[in-house]
Amino acid sequence: MAIMVDQSTRVLVQGITGREGRARARLMREYGTNVVAGCTPGRGGEVVDGTPVYDTVAEAVEAHGPFDASVIYVPAPLVKDAALESIAAGVGLTVLVGDRVPVWDVMEIARAAQRRGVQFLGPNTLGVLSVGRGVLGMIGGRAASAREWFRPGPVGVVSRSGGMTASTGYYLCRAGIGLTTLVHVGGDSIVGMPLPEVVQRFQEDPETSLIAMFGEIGGSQEERVADMLASGQVTKPVVAYIGGRAATSGVRFSHAGAIVEGGRGTHEGKVAALRRAGATVVDTFDELPAAVGAVLGGVHG
Amino acid sequence: MARLLEHQGKTLLAAAGLAVPAGQVVKTAAAAAEVARQLARPVVVKAQAQTTGRASQGLIRFADTPQAAEAAAAAILGLDVGKFPVTEVLVEERLAVAGEHYAGIILDDRRRCPLLLVSSRGGTGIEEIARSEPQAVAELPLDPVEGLAEHQARELWRRVGVHGHEQRLLAEAVVRLWRVARQVEARAAEVNPLVLTADSRVVALDCRITVDDAAVFRHPELGIEVARELGHPPTPLERIAWEVERDDFRGTFYFLQMREGFQRGEGVVAFHGAGGGGSMMAMDALQRQGFAVANFCDTSGNPPASKVYRAARILLSQPGVDAYFGSGSGVASQEQFHSARGLVKAFLEEPLAVPCVVRLGGNGEEKAIEILTSFTRTLGVPVECYGKDTPVERCAQRLRELLTAFQPPPPRPPVRQRRPAARPYTFTTLTGEVTYDHEICARCESKVCVRACVPQILSLDPSGVPVLAITREEAARGRCSECLACEVDCAALGAGGGYVALPIPGLDAYRRGRGME
Numbered sequence: 001m002a003i004m005v006d007q008s009t010r011v012l013v014q015g016i017t018g019r020e021g022r023a024r025a026r027l028m029r030e031y032g033t034n035v036v037a038g039c040t041p042g043r044g045g046e047v048v049d050g051t052p053v054y055d056t057v058a059e060a061v062e063a064h065g066p067f068d069a070s071v072i073y074v075p076a077p078l079v080k081d082a083a084l085e086s087i088a089a090g091v092g093l094t095v096l097v098g099d100r101v102p103v104w105d106v107m108e109i110a111r112a113a114q115r116r117g118v119q120f121l122g123p124n125t126l127g128v129l130s131v132g133r134g135v136l137g138m139i140g141g142r143a144a145s146a147r148e149w150f151r152p153g154p155v156g157v158v159s160r161s162g163g164m165t166a167s168t169g170y171y172l173c174r175a176g177i178g179l180t181t182l183v184h185v186g187g188d189s190i191v192g193m194p195l196p197e198v199v200q201r202f203q204e205d206p207e208t209s210l211i212a213m214f215g216e217i218g219g220s221q222e223e224r225v226a227d228m229l230a231s232g233q234v235t236k237p238v239v240a241y242i243g244g245r246a247a248t249s250g251v252r253f254s255h256a257g258a259i260v261e262g263g264r265g266t267h268e269g270k271v272a273a274l275r276r277a278g279a280t281v282v283d284t285f286d287e288l289p290a291a292v293g294a295v296l297g298g299v300h301g
Numbered sequence: 302m303a304r305l306l307e308h309q310g311k312t313l314l315a316a317a318g319l320a321v322p323a324g325q326v327v328k329t330a331a332a333a334a335e336v337a338r339q340l341a342r343p344v345v346v347k348a349q350a351q352t353t354g355r356a357s358q359g360l361i362r363f364a365d366t367p368q369a370a371e372a373a374a375a376a377i378l379g380l381d382v383g384k385f386p387v388t389e390v391l392v393e394e395r396l397a398v399a400g401e402h403y404a405g406i407i408l409d410d411r412r413r414c415p416l417l418l419v420s421s422r423g424g425t426g427i428e429e430i431a432r433s434e435p436q437a438v439a440e441l442p443l444d445p446v447e448g449l450a451e452h453q454a455r456e457l458w459r460r461v462g463v464h465g466h467e468q469r470l471l472a473e474a475v476v477r478l479w480r481v482a483r484q485v486e487a488r489a490a491e492v493n494p495l496v497l498t499a500d501s502r503v504v505a506l507d508c509r510i511t512v513d514d515a516a517v518f519r520h521p522e523l524g525i526e527v528a529r530e531l532g533h534p535p536t537p538l539e540r541i542a543w544e545v546e547r548d549d550f551r552g553t554f555y556f557l558q559m560r561e562g563f564q565r566g567e568g569v570v571a572f573h574g575a576g577g578g579g580s581m582m583a584m585d586a587l588q589r590q591g592f593a594v595a596n597f598c599d600t601s602g603n604p605p606a607s608k609v610y611r612a613a614r615i616l617l618s619q620p621g622v623d624a625y626f627g628s629g630s631g632v633a634s635q636e637q638f639h640s641a642r643g644l645v646k647a648f649l650e651e652p653l654a655v656p657c658v659v660r661l662g663g664n665g666e667e668k669a670i671e672i673l674t675s676f677t678r679t680l681g682v683p684v685e686c687y688g689k690d691t692p693v694e695r696c697a698q699r700l701r702e703l704l705t706a707f708q709p710p711p712p713r714p715p716v717r718q719r720r721p722a723a724r725p726y727t728f729t730t731l732t733g734e735v736t737y738d739h740e741i742c743a744r745c746e747s748k749v750c751v752r753a754c755v756p757q758i759l760s761l762d763p764s765g766v767p768v769l770a771i772t773r774e775e776a777a778r779g780r781c782s783e784c785l786a787c788e789v790d791c792a793a794l795g796a797g798g799g800y801v802a803l804p805i806p807g808l809d810a811y812r813r814g815r816g817m818e
Contacts, residue, residue, distance in 0.1 A: 019551070019779060020603065075550040076515065099553050099602045102516035103408060104486045107445040110413040124602075126634060138603070141634035141664035149632065161578025163601065163630025166663070170632040170689060187577055189410050216578060219410045243578050245585065285582060286692060 002130035021073035030143035080105035096122035120192030126162035126184040153178015156202035159214035175289035195221040217244035229277035238279040310508035319477040324393030333374030336392040337367040349389040350382040397499035405491035406482035423494030486516035552604025575629025583628035586697040607783035609643030625657040633663030641669040656703035662689030733803040741798030742766040753786035
């Protein structure tokens with residue numbers, strides 16, 4: 001099973017003729033992802049590493065049938081139009097890799113996705129990787145690295161930090177704990193699939209038996225996960241680390257999107273809410289693998 | 302910074318038809334007196350600064366006469382907010398207030414839409430009001446495209462107990478506030494208090510608008526110099542850094558100065574992170590080793606080597622740092638050798654004169670470690686590089702050990718300096734210019750540039766010197782990814798004929814002003 005992507009996912013790459021799009025499409029394919037077509041306005045008819053390119057998403061759908069996912073590699077000012085195009089074509093999951101996408105554009109994208117009944121991941125996301133099955137975005141980078149770093153197993157990883165998504169996965173696997181899917185929800189304050197949404201997917205995934213979560217200060221995503229645990233909506237164990245303990249109130253640390261506003265979204269508040277709801281929260285990141293191992297032992301024992 | 306000052310926000314509100322008190326922003330006490338004279342009534346003098354709770358800090362003062370206004374302005378203009386002096390005051394008419402309210406447009410991360418928040422109480426913080434009098438606060442999620450209709454606004458005010466003519470006036474006011482928030486792409490646009498005057502007008506007495514950093518490029522009319530939430534007015538070096546980032550959408554470069562005016566020996570470190578989450582953990586690790594951090598810096602999202610180079614040059618333009626420390630998440634999906642080459646070029650040009658530890662874990666880390674350590678051996682200062690299996694805590698500890706044992710080398714010129722090419726072959730890139738001195742290249746046996754070029758856009762011409770295998774236009778449009786291999790690898794393994802000029806506008810002048818070459 002795993003969530004959001006596997007070998008059967010039919011993938012479109014928007015912006016496939018650019019520096020990032022070209023390189024990432026190749027890496028996705030090398031990991032086993034079914035990249036079917038690409039799209040770049042004005043470049044229809046070209047072929048990039050064997051992948052046909054279309055001017056519009058609708059044209060790609062006419063030629064190849066519906067897509068399950070589209071990964072967008074275009075500069076931030078152009079992301080809105082590309083995303084609205086993917087959503088209008090009914091693509092099930094649109095992945096917005098770009099950083100610095102204006103937040104009002106994101107809200108428009110969210111509105112369109114909700115009306116069309118489709119999902120989007122990001123913006124500012126490293127993407128999603130299901131171990132041994134497929135990747136949308138750039139988690140793991142080279143296919144060989146991704147195969148070496150991430151091994152199959154029972155843990156789902158979800159993170160608000162891109163780099164820490166791969167790190168969490170790698171250090172768990174090095175400790176002998178395998179994974180189902182790794183998801184980076186995106187570093188911005190408003191994202192398509194925040195932590196609670198991904199945690200819900202893991203809850204419904206029969207292969208996932210524990211959720212490892214890397215949270216951060218700012219916003220309300222971690223508190224909402226705590227609510228889901230408290231209400232019994234999520235019954236699988238959650239082991240979490242919350243970053244940003246030392247960050248000063250009011251300072252926003254780059255694209256981590258970590259904002260502490262007033263009393264909301266503080267480090268202490270998130271840790272307390274999660275612990276009250278029954279989650280295991282470690283104080284330092286290095287303790288995470290051992291804590292996951294201990295909880296897993298309990299689950300399986 | 303994307304937070305507008307009060308007077309900037311009020312100008313926007315006034316243009317949208319939401320009344321603000323009559324007044325003017327001035328820079329001197331004499332000018333404040335003149336404004337008070339023209340208004341010919343009691344005034345309030347307000348510091349224009351990024352801070353909250355101005356009244357309790359003496360940053361807002363009342364004056365009944367022009368002389369009193371002059372004295373109030375002189376007192377405020379002598380004060381500091383944080384480390385920064387107040388340079389502007391807003392002098393406004395003092396109104397007779399009949400009632401105070403609150404109105405704000407903020408963004409709701411849960412519902413992914415703008416939220417209109419109103420309260421029949423104003424003056425104090427909205428969160429406090431929401432706690433003490435929840436029935437006085439109402440909220441309405443808004444459609445980001447369709448916006449706010451006046452009838453919705455009237456209903457919202459009714460829910461907090463506002464009726465009659467006042468309800469209509471306040472509804473009009475928040476519709477105008479919505480227009481401003483939408484127009485400038487605000488993350489927050491708040492008016493507190495929004496008052497009803499004794500003569501039954503609705504006026505915005507204060508205003509706090511924060512514009513989305515990522516949208517600043519679409520709003521040149523706002524005159525925002527640095528689209529970053531820094532928490533202070535941008536420093537000269539932050540302005541230089543922002544110029545590097547502004548139009549280059551390849552990866553992200555974020556730079557924030559946390560300390561200035563420190564000296565060698567105080568244990569202040571230039572910090573170069575990659576990714577927000579990993580960077581915060583790395584700064585925590587430095588703190589645990591007793592270091593102070595000069596700056597926050599993040600180059601991530603797969604930036605080209607050229608961007609990492611510029612970041613490193615800017616970091617090293619902070620006089621007084623004792624060491625250079627770099628670390629990201631430790632298991633980066635991006636190829637780490639890009640960062641390594643950017644750092645090598647910066648370190649050799651500087652030349653780096655303090656100990657350095659960099660953790661470049663992730664894809665291509667073996668190559669990155671090799672490039673960073675072996676190509677910097679000529680520097681005579683320790684440069685150590687680690688991968689994903691060395692925890693950040695250990696790297697910070699290693700920096701402490703290196704600094705403890707460190708003997709500063711005598712001052713020396715840059716290891717790598719540009720000499721005029723005898724037989725130049727030149728092409729431009731997105732943000733710079735590449736030159737090969739074909740006289741040197743003809744003598745080179747390695748031809749490492751052609752092999753090491755990441756986008757593989759070079760070939761050897763019949764005489765055996767490197768030239769573009771693509772058109773100059775293609776190179777200039779971005780096919781040359783500025784990987785810097787044809788300079789960095791050439792300097793170490795070839796004959797040294799390659800050079801990539803990557804200008805950083807304003808940096809040389811900045812350094813000269815601080816006694817740095």
